[in-house]
Amino acid sequence: MRDSFAREMTALAAQRSDVTLLSGDIGNRMFDRFKEVAPARFFNCGIAEANMMSLAAGMALSGLRPVIYTITPFTTTRCLEQIRVGVAYHQAPVVIVGTGSGLSYAELGPTHHSLEDMAILRTLPGLNVVAPADSAELVAQLREALNAPNPTYMRIGKKGEPALHGQDARLGIGKANLLREGSDLLVVGVGPILGEALQAAEALAPTGISVAVASLGGVKPLDGPFLAAMAERFPHWLSLEEHGITGGLGSALLEWLADRDGPAIRLRRLGVPDAFLHELGNQAYTRRQLGLDAEGLAQTIRRAIEERPQ
Amino acid sequence: MIATAPTQRSPAQLAATALTLRQRLVSTSAAAKIPHLGSCLSCVELLVQLYWQELHLDPANPEDPERDRFLLSKGHGAPILFQVLAERGFFPLERLEDFGKAGSVFHEHPPKPGYIPGIEAATGSLGHGLPMALGMALAARIQQRPSRCYALLSDGECNEGSIWEAALLAASQKVHTLTAIIDFNKWQATGRSQEVMALDPLAAKWEAFGWHAQEIDGHDFAAIGQALAAARAENERPSVIVAHTVKGKGVSFMEDDNNWHYRTPNPQELAAALAELETV
Ligand SMILES: Cc1ncc(C[n+]2csc(CCOP(=O)(O)OP(=O)(O)O)c2C)c(N)n1
Ligand SMILES: [Mg+2]
Numbered sequence: 001m002r003d004s005f006a007r008e009m010t011a012l013a014a015q016r017s018d019v020t021l022l023s024g025d026i027g028n029r030m031f032d033r034f035k036e037v038a039p040a041r042f043f044n045c046g047i048a049e050a051n052m053m054s055l056a057a058g059m060a061l062s063g064l065r066p067v068i069y070t071i072t073p074f075t076t077t078r079c080l081e082q083i084r085v086g087v088a089y090h091q092a093p094v095v096i097v098g099t100g101s102g103l104s105y106a107e108l109g110p111t112h113h114s115l116e117d118m119a120i121l122r123t124l125p126g127l128n129v130v131a132p133a134d135s136a137e138l139v140a141q142l143r144e145a146l147n148a149p150n151p152t153y154m155r156i157g158k159k160g161e162p163a164l165h166g167q168d169a170r171l172g173i174g175k176a177n178l179l180r181e182g183s184d185l186l187v188v189g190v191g192p193i194l195g196e197a198l199q200a201a202e203a204l205a206p207t208g209i210s211v212a213v214a215s216l217g218g219v220k221p222l223d224g225p226f227l228a229a230m231a232e233r234f235p236h237w238l239s240l241e242e243h244g245i246t247g248g249l250g251s252a253l254l255e256w257l258a259d260r261d262g263p264a265i266r267l268r269r270l271g272v273p274d275a276f277l278h279e280l281g282n283q284a285y286t287r288r289q290l291g292l293d294a295e296g297l298a299q300t301i302r303r304a305i306e307e308r309p310q
Numbered sequence: 311m312i313a314t315a316p317t318q319r320s321p322a323q324l325a326a327t328a329l330t331l332r333q334r335l336v337s338t339s340a341a342a343k344i345p346h347l348g349s350c351l352s353c354v355e356l357l358v359q360l361y362w363q364e365l366h367l368d369p370a371n372p373e374d375p376e377r378d379r380f381l382l383s384k385g386h387g388a389p390i391l392f393q394v395l396a397e398r399g400f401f402p403l404e405r406l407e408d409f410g411k412a413g414s415v416f417h418e419h420p421p422k423p424g425y426i427p428g429i430e431a432a433t434g435s436l437g438h439g440l441p442m443a444l445g446m447a448l449a450a451r452i453q454q455r456p457s458r459c460y461a462l463l464s465d466g467e468c469n470e471g472s473i474w475e476a477a478l479l480a481a482s483q484k485v486h487t488l489t490a491i492i493d494f495n496k497w498q499a500t501g502r503s504q505e506v507m508a509l510d511p512l513a514a515k516w517e518a519f520g521w522h523a524q525e526i527d528g529h530d531f532a533a534i535g536q537a538l539a540a541a542r543a544e545n546e547r548p549s550v551i552v553a554h555t556v557k558g559k560g561v562s563f564m565e566d567d568n569n570w571h572y573r574t575p576n577p578q579e580l581a582a583a584l585a586e587l588e589t590v
Binding site: 023025026027028044046047048050051073074078107108109110111112276278279280281282285 | 411415421422435466469499506571
């Protein structure tokens with residue numbers, strides 16, 4: 001996803017003169033092409049994220065379209081006040097990109113985990129909070145964010161995430177897609193971890209369990225019409241996010257469900273428990289430990305279906 | 311009462327310890343594929359001088375409230391700190407066999423206290439260690455403990471506003487028991503530290519912020535020892551030691567090559583590095 005981001009940024013910088021790219025001493029060599037195309041519009045702002053965020057707000061208030069890139073905790077919680085005041089309150093159309101989000105950098109420890117970012121940032125008025133599941137969705141959302149009147153926060157993975165969306169997907173901000181049809185239960189998620197859900201659904205199919213998988217693209221705004229249609233079809237949902245269980249996608253869906261009139265939905269939230277992780281391993285190991293890999297998800301789905309009242 | 315006094319080693323013994331640590335570091339990082347080798351190699355002498363000649367610590371009683379506090383503010387140097395703590399006796403060297411393994415607490419950054427003896431704070435997000443050390447120094451003053459507090463910073467880390475916020479407060483509070491040591495290896499993650507931000511003149515900046523500043527060769531044990539002694543003698547201002555270092559120091563093909571911020575050695579490179587480290 002990182003490479004798609006860099007490639008798309010280079011293409012956008014070539015097309016328009018208002019796009020700037022700000023990095024917090026991160027992405028070694030990644031932006032070499034961007035620097036060739038728009039040398040005056042790339043800034044290594046150093047390891048000084050708070051300053052970077054406020055100066056991006058200043059650029060945006062002067063008519064530019066700055067995109068900020070660094071490791072997720074450093075572009076979110078490290079400079080939350082700068083996001084809240086400079087970016088969100090001013091509605092300065094900055095695009096804030098957090099790389100290596102969720103557990104992408106699991107082995108780097110809690111300082112590098114980002115399991116609160118969506119929860120915290122979706123409380124800020126006027127800030128889109130998106131979490132593309134693959135590179136195609138990232139590119140579509142980035143283009144849209146750079147044309148939107150308001151700011152956007154985008155959490156992305158690192159590299160090697162598989163493509164999950166088909167050719168005909170409607171990709172963008174607040175646009176959901178059904179990645180896989182099914183009839184027994186709906187997994188509704190965001191981000192590359194949806195790949196695990198698709199594998200779980202595939203593994204369960206021969207056992208007669210039919211799981212649908214939806215990709216929401218982000219937590220704010222939610223795709224209301226899509227969710228309403230899903231609520232008509234599926235009485236049983238599992239939300240899935242590589243994020244803490246508190247305040248993220250699962251919570252956003254519970255809020256949406258609570259505030260609407262319609263058929264009752266049983267929603268169970270899957271994510272990272274409310275705890276810092278110390279015994280570390282890589283992303284695959286950590287997903288497995290937390291039951292968020294394909295196998296763990298398949299077990300959870302099977303249990304959810306077995307235990308549900310008929 | 312002063313917590314356990316540091317050991318007293320000859321310069322030759324210190325050099326031998328530094329060499330052993332470099333060998334173990336390079337081997338462990340190659341096996342575990344943990345990056346930041348260059349970052350670790352640049353601060354070996356600084357850590358050896360601190361842990362063997364300066365800090366009042368008792369490895370058998372790592373939570374002695376009277377101990378000095380050392381914070382690795384540049385937390386990505388954890389691989390070398392783990393080697394130092396093991397060699398100094400905080401835990402058996404065998405524990406580092408788990409370094410980088412799934413389920414281990416020994417990974418790229420130090421975890422919060424309680425998981426690894428001798429670790430005072432979780433660092434890894436740059437810009438936290440110095441302000442935390444300042445808090446510990448103020449606590450020692452209030453609690454009337456003899457503890458001195460030390461933070462090892464990187465030059466790139468001096469980009470962070472929080473470092474300069476701590477610098478301002480430490481000076482106004484006259485926290486002379488606080489010593490910051492800057493591993494000035496001239497590189498940060500994506501460029502020369504003097505180019506990314508206008509760091510120069512670094513020592514003069516600290517001095518202008520009200521600190522007692524010294525500039526030394528960060529690979530020279532005698533110079534490090536003298537600077538730490540001068541910091542100890544200062545009884546008004548906090549002290550900073552701007553230590554000129556070489557990123558990747560000790561392995562010729564890693565020296566001043568910032569690719570070793572990211573890379574880990576392949577088997578040939580490991581063999582070549584160890585051969586150099588054996589013939590010093
Ligand atoms: C707040 C924060 N921003 C970014 C990073 C990512 N990062 C890790 S090391 C590093 C820079 C390394 O250069 P320097 O600080 O000079 O340390 P050295 O490795 O040279 O000792 C960066 C940007 C981080 N760890 N923390
Ligand atoms: Mg450096």
